Amino acid sequence: MFKKLLASIGVGGARVDTQLDNPRLYPGELLRGRVVVHGGGADQDIEKIELVLMVEAEQESGDHEARGALPLGAVRVAERFTIRAGESRELPFQINLPAETPINALAHYGRPLPVWIHTDLAIDAARDASDRDLLEILPPPPVAALLSAFDQLGWALSSTDVEVGTARVGNVVSTLGCYQEFELRPRGGNFRLQEIELTFIPHGSDTHVLIEVDARFGSDSYQALVMGADFASRDWAVELRQRLPL
CATH class of the missing domain: 2.60.40.640 (Immunoglobulin-like)
Incomplete structure (x- = not known):
């Protein structure tokens, strides 16, 4: 007892x-x-x-x-x-x-x-x-590919965290009650931009990405892109340079 x-x-x-x-x-x-x-x-x-x-x-x-x-x-x-x-x-x-x-x-x-x-x-x-x-x-291949492309353009991953809440990229919404942000900083500094934040939302065979560009002067801007099944055959460094004021 x-x-x-x-x-x-x-x-x-x-x-x-x-x-x-x-x-x-x-x-x-x-x-x-x-x-x-x-x-x-x-x-x-x-x-x-x-x-x-x-x-x-x-x-x-x-x-x-x-x-x-x-x-x-x-x-x-x-x-x-x-x-x-x-x-x-x-x-x-x-x-x-x-x-x-x-x-x-x-x-x-x-x-x-x-x-x-x-x-x-x-x-x-x-x-x-x-x-x-x-x-x-581990980062899935689409995430690793985009981070590598930003690294080629002089933007290194500085930190990452998880925020309570919901993220949306177009019509796609996160489902776990939280979302992850990846913060990138320019190596050697950048006169116009101070930070880029990425949010990835997988949806079926696609990965939807929200890109937030934090400007040193003026307003921030947002871009959305979709990395489909053909993501490995695309040059993301070239596409990012075309889309963003890097």
Whole structure:
């Protein structure tokens, strides 16, 4: 009885360990792994095990921006069961990441963008145990191609962050309750322009891009373009030079 009481308040209770097979992957790909539950000093009832895809996002509050963890989706790995004292149970899983999952496997000078899997082990009559496993989300080929084209034109990726809210490019709207912005700065400075911001929204086989050009003097300007299935055959450096006052 004493062991059950201790386990109910989190002392010597069940532990959870999420093991990812492929933590470095692209948006839209399948994340595979297993959740291993280790029983403690007494039998315990587990109400559920959920995996939650999380990202650090910014939200405006008055004149300030606050950063916090934002859930992008959840998957139930197990329903209610009992883990026996000293028992280990392995629960395999597969999760399709959303196509709009924020990208963080990028070289830039800004602060890192955490994207992770949060494991929620809900224990009956006890505090929840949790586990956090970081992901590296690679830039899809269209994103990498456009960033490379800007780099050729002297614009380097400075930072990237995720904003709470909705982005729109033409008739295409983001769907996760947040959107990612890529901030580019000119190498060596630029007399007319100080920053370019990019937002990518995948939609079917196309990638829609909103380009915001921040001018040093005068008003900012916006451009929208679509990178279709033929994106790899197009010279984006040439097209950007034609479209933008670079």
